[in-house]
Amino acid sequence: MEITTVTRGNGTVLSLAGRIDTVAAPMLEQAINRVMESGSRKILLDFSGVSYISSGGLRVLLASAKKLKNTGDRFGLCCLSADVLKVLKLAGFTSIFSIYPSEGEALAGW
Amino acid sequence: MPGGNEPLLPLQWQPVPGCGEAMVYPLIRKVDIVSSNSYLVQTPDAIVLIDPGGLPDQAAHLASIIRGIRGEKARPVIMMLTHAHVDHFLAACSDPLLADPGITLFAIQESGARSLESSDRQVTQAEMLGKEVTPMRIDLRLLEAARERAGAPVRRTFANGATVMVVQDPLESGLPHERIVVGDGPPLDIFHTPGHSPDSICIRIGGLLFIGDLLVAANPGLAGIAGWNRDALIRSITGIQELLSRGGITAVCPGHGRVLTPDDTARMLGAVQGEARLLTGVAELNRDRARETAAFAEDCMEQVNELFTVMAGRLYYVSHVMDELGETEIAAGLPEMIRGEVIDDLLDSFASFTREVHSGRHMPIALALKGGQVIGKLQRTFDQEGLAQIIDPTLVLRAERLLGDYTITFRGFSLPRDIAEHDLNALLRASLTDHTVRSSSDDDVLASADDHAAFGRLLLARIGTSPLLGDVEVTFGADSKTLTVPVDRERFLDLLTYLLEDLVGTGAKAITIHTGKDGDTTVVTISGAGCTGRPGGGIPRRFLSGLCERAGGTLDSCEAAGSRQFTIRFGTVL
Numbered sequence: 001m002e003i004t005t006v007t008r009g010n011g012t013v014l015s016l017a018g019r020i021d022t023v024a025a026p027m028l029e030q031a032i033n034r035v036m037e038s039g040s041r042k043i044l045l046d047f048s049g050v051s052y053i054s055s056g057g058l059r060v061l062l063a064s065a066k067k068l069k070n071t072g073d074r075f076g077l078c079c080l081s082a083d084v085l086k087v088l089k090l091a092g093f094t095s096i097f098s099i100y101p102s103e104g105e106a107l108a109g110w
Numbered sequence: 111m112p113g114g115n116e117p118l119l120p121l122q123w124q125p126v127p128g129c130g131e132a133m134v135y136p137l138i139r140k141v142d143i144v145s146s147n148s149y150l151v152q153t154p155d156a157i158v159l160i161d162p163g164g165l166p167d168q169a170a171h172l173a174s175i176i177r178g179i180r181g182e183k184a185r186p187v188i189m190m191l192t193h194a195h196v197d198h199f200l201a202a203c204s205d206p207l208l209a210d211p212g213i214t215l216f217a218i219q220e221s222g223a224r225s226l227e228s229s230d231r232q233v234t235q236a237e238m239l240g241k242e243v244t245p246m247r248i249d250l251r252l253l254e255a256a257r258e259r260a261g262a263p264v265r266r267t268f269a270n271g272a273t274v275m276v277v278q279d280p281l282e283s284g285l286p287h288e289r290i291v292v293g294d295g296p297p298l299d300i301f302h303t304p305g306h307s308p309d310s311i312c313i314r315i316g317g318l319l320f321i322g323d324l325l326v327a328a329n330p331g332l333a334g335i336a337g338w339n340r341d342a343l344i345r346s347i348t349g350i351q352e353l354l355s356r357g358g359i360t361a362v363c364p365g366h367g368r369v370l371t372p373d374d375t376a377r378m379l380g381a382v383q384g385e386a387r388l389l390t391g392v393a394e395l396n397r398d399r400a401r402e403t404a405a406f407a408e409d410c411m412e413q414v415n416e417l418f419t420v421m422a423g424r425l426y427y428v429s430h431v432m433d434e435l436g437e438t439e440i441a442a443g444l445p446e447m448i449r450g451e452v453i454d455d456l457l458d459s460f461a462s463f464t465r466e467v468h469s470g471r472h473m474p475i476a477l478a479l480k481g482g483q484v485i486g487k488l489q490r491t492f493d494q495e496g497l498a499q500i501i502d503p504t505l506v507l508r509a510e511r512l513l514g515d516y517t518i519t520f521r522g523f524s525l526p527r528d529i530a531e532h533d534l535n536a537l538l539r540a541s542l543t544d545h546t547v548r549s550s551s552d553d554d555v556l557a558s559a560d561d562h563a564a565f566g567r568l569l570l571a572r573i574g575t576s577p578l579l580g581d582v583e584v585t586f587g588a589d590s591k592t593l594t595v596p597v598d599r600e601r602f603l604d605l606l607t608y609l610l611e612d613l614v615g616t617g618a619k620a621i622t623i624h625t626g627k628d629g630d631t632t633v634v635t636i637s638g639a640g641c642t643g644r645p646g647g648g649i650p651r652r653f654l655s656g657l658c659e660r661a662g663g664t665l666d667s668c669e670a671a672g673s674r675q676f677t678i679r680f681g682t683v684l
Binding site: 019021022023025053054055056058059062065066082083085086087088089090091092093096 | 416418419420422423424426427430433445448450451453454455457458461576578611612614615616617641
């Protein structure tokens with residue numbers, strides 16, 4: 001999986017491309033942790049290029065949401081494919097973090 | 111050196127028990143469908159190669175061993191096949207030493223000889239495994255019907271200098287039997303054991319019994335192949351069990367897998383025979399069925415993947431909420447119920463194998479077998495009962511049913527259909543209620559407030575089983591009060607759940623269900639509006655259509671920006 005990290009305004013966008021499987025999930029976790037260690041507390045994951053997420057990937061999302069729950073923190077996902085959105089919704093994750101149709105709509109509120 | 115009941119050591123010469131100077135060299139491979147084990151036996155008068163296998167590297171290794179021992183003492187080579195399947199013989203074509211009639215005498219049961227001489231792609235499984243076969247020269251036909259029970263020894267001399275005495279005896283242990291003696295060497299007892307294939311034989315040399323594929327003959331992916339015969343298999347196993355019970359055999363050498371003790375073999379043969387007895391009506395496993403089974407494996411696995419990911423996600427979610435509530439001990443234990451990392455690894459390995467099949471690296475039968483292997487492991491990996499108490503039990507039930515359906519298909523059986531007349535409107539109303547109302551009411555929760563354990567259970571279930579349609583506006587309309595049609599109730603309800611999940615999962619804000627008649631046809635439409643997920647994706651239509659057919663109907667679907675619609679049609683004939 002490829003992860004591109006870009007700063008946008010006062011947030012950081014991680015654009016993901018590929019499958020979030022057993023190999024990619026730890027990579028994603030490390031990338032999110034690096035962003036947090038650099039001091040950014042507003043993180044948006046752009047799922048435009050993600051066709052599949054494993055349970056390991058879900059665990060990483062949950063762990064990240066848990067770390068970003070202080071006042072002023074933001075953690076969100078945008079541009080989800082139908083398959084990924086469905087898994088998140090059925091797993092109950094949509095009540096834990098915000099999901100946006102596009103990057104612009106997400107960052108507008110941050 | 112091993113002896114007695116110790117297993118044979120691979121890739122080493124060691125004495126053949128009870129057989130004078132004879133030595134055996136087992137080449138035991140990791141089990142696969144590409145190549146079998148091979149066994150070399152040398153006596154002062156001959157070198158016997160049982161099953162050269164299916165790979166050129168294997169043939170080259172065996173040929174180098176044979177060259178080495180022929181360098182010490184020149185002797186004819188007798189190559190015997192336990193049966194004419196490509197994974198047991200194809201290597202014989204790739205090495206000049208094995209193909210040279212001046213060195214190697216090629217022996218096989220007579221129906222196998224016919225298959226090899228005519229390059230029969232079906233019986234040799236070349237068609238199934240995508241291999242090319244060319245006509246082969248056979249020197250010695252074993253267990254020829256024309257000589258059956260003639261009793262008189264026949265002496266034959268071959269181009270490689272071997273003088274072979276063949277004596278066809280009466281039935282032994284109920285099996286057609288022939289004894290072969292090369293020079294002054296120990297006898298080779300050949301038993302006809304059809305079932306896995308018409309030409310299958312077992313070979314006894316001293317205390318060793320070479321049994322080919324008898325132990326795997328009832329396995330899914332093998333039962334039903336061209337030439338397979340259930341009744342013959344059952345009889346052959348009875349004969350070999352009788353032979354083992356007489357004693358004198360110290361090790362059993364299978365075509366695939368490790369060398370076994372006679373006791374283990376007898377026990378395993380009993381299980382194979384029991385399995386074979388259940389295989390009435392098993393469909394022929396040909397290339398078309400292998401392709402269909404592989405496609406079904408792919409579809410099932412995609413759904414299994416999603417169901418397991420959702421179940422694991424639900425558990426993580428429940429664990430997260432419990433952690434927030436300060437119940438850290440309960441929170442920590444929950445993810446263990448599904449062993450997400452093991453499941454992810456299994457599903458990843460299947461996905462990567464599927465890509466290899468699509469790129470042409472493997473044949474469809476390999477994907478069908480991989481599906482069987484992965485599903486078997488998945489079935490042992492999650493705690494169904496415990497999960498169903500916390501997360502939506504229909505998720506768990508559907509996962510179980512999918513795994514079961516694939517196992518049934520893989521074994522060569524048709525999936526059972528329980529078609530009976532039901533009122534569709536009543537089924538739909540009940541299902542919609544189940545998907546809208548919480549499994550435990552607020553009153554239940556209040557009533558359990560004084561019982562910590564009961565409250566904990568209800569709380570977990572309440573967090574884990576958020577109703578699918580809880581946040582969706584659902585409208586149900588029916589043209590008539592009742593609508594009785596022949597339908598498989600369970601499969602229809604599964605289908606309905608998959609379709610509703612598809613709509614809810616892609617963000618539908620409102621779902622409309624309508625039932626009515628169109629002439630003799632009963633029509634159910636399920637539409638979702640306000641879908642926010644990007645178009646495309648969703649459950650593969652082939653999977654949904656197959657499930658709908660098993661439910662007794664046919665399925666159409668259409669998709670537009672922001673909406674999806676499914677139409678199910680039922681005929682009126684049972």
